[in-house]
Amino acid sequence: MHKRSKVWVVTGGAGVLGQALIRCILAAGDDCLAIDKDKKGLEGLHDALESEGVSPPALYPMDLMGATLDDFEALGHLVEENFGQIDHLVHAAAFFKALRPLMHQPADEWMQITHIGVHAPLFLTQALIRLIRPSSDSSITWITDPVCLEKPAHWGAYGVSQASRIWLAEALASELGPKAPRSRAIAVGEFYSPVSAQAWPAKSQEAYPDPSLTAQRLFDQIIQGE
Numbered sequence: 001m002h003k004r005s006k007v008w009v010v011t012g013g014a015g016v017l018g019q020a021l022i023r024c025i026l027a028a029g030d031d032c033l034a035i036d037k038d039k040k041g042l043e044g045l046h047d048a049l050e051s052e053g054v055s056p057p058a059l060y061p062m063d064l065m066g067a068t069l070d071d072f073e074a075l076g077h078l079v080e081e082n083f084g085q086i087d088h089l090v091h092a093a094a095f096f097k098a099l100r101p102l103m104h105q106p107a108d109e110w111m112q113i114t115h116i117g118v119h120a121p122l123f124l125t126q127a128l129i130r131l132i133r134p135s136s137d138s139s140i141t142w143i144t145d146p147v148c149l150e151k152p153a154h155w156g157a158y159g160v161s162q163a164s165r166i167w168l169a170e171a172l173a174s175e176l177g178p179k180a181p182r183s184r185a186i187a188v189g190e191f192y193s194p195v196s197a198q199a200w201p202a203k204s205q206e207a208y209p210d211p212s213l214t215a216q217r218l219f220d221q222i223i224q225g226e
Helices: 016-027 039-051 069-083 107-131 156-176 194-199 211-224
Strands: 007-011 031-036 058-061 088-091 139-144 182-187
Touching (some): 007 016, 007 107, 016 031, 016 039, 016 211, 031 039, 031 069, 039 058, 058 069, 069 107, 088 107, 107 139, 107 156, 156 182, 182 211
Parallel strands (some): 007 088, 031 058, 088 139, 139 182
């Protein structure tokens, strides 16, 4: 009997970690919907995979910043029509401007960062939860960045967003119970990304671990439930 491929939905699919994770997903023979506002980045990933002989993921260009509740519901209907159900939802999208003191962070920047980090993943989860298989083998993963929690100064709204994602993951896990999809926050550790480049501009890309290794560890953690 042929084993059904699992279905993943990954936000931040055009990002460094998102692209590397999607490659792990496809290598495992699973299906994936990649979401990102960066349409060119998604298309670049699609073309690169095709050139390597790998069947690319489904792409869904979507700006989480400007998305309305109706947009999230429309995405839910599209996922249902094309995939039926979901096994894994991964919130990997992130937004960060710069390190600044709390008292100097502009209000609009605060709203943008917390919306991408907290509000959008919550609304997306609400729209897709009915499609996630009610099994402990399924999961909702909230990617977190531990550095701003360990050393909170100057991280502002980004730090608040990371702490909030941990709370959301734990609260949802408590509400769903042990037999439902697993909800948890996973700290992936260091990898080169726009966030790291803006926070530590003097640190070269070569000084960071290979993002493919980071993504593989993340993939294994999600699958194994560790």
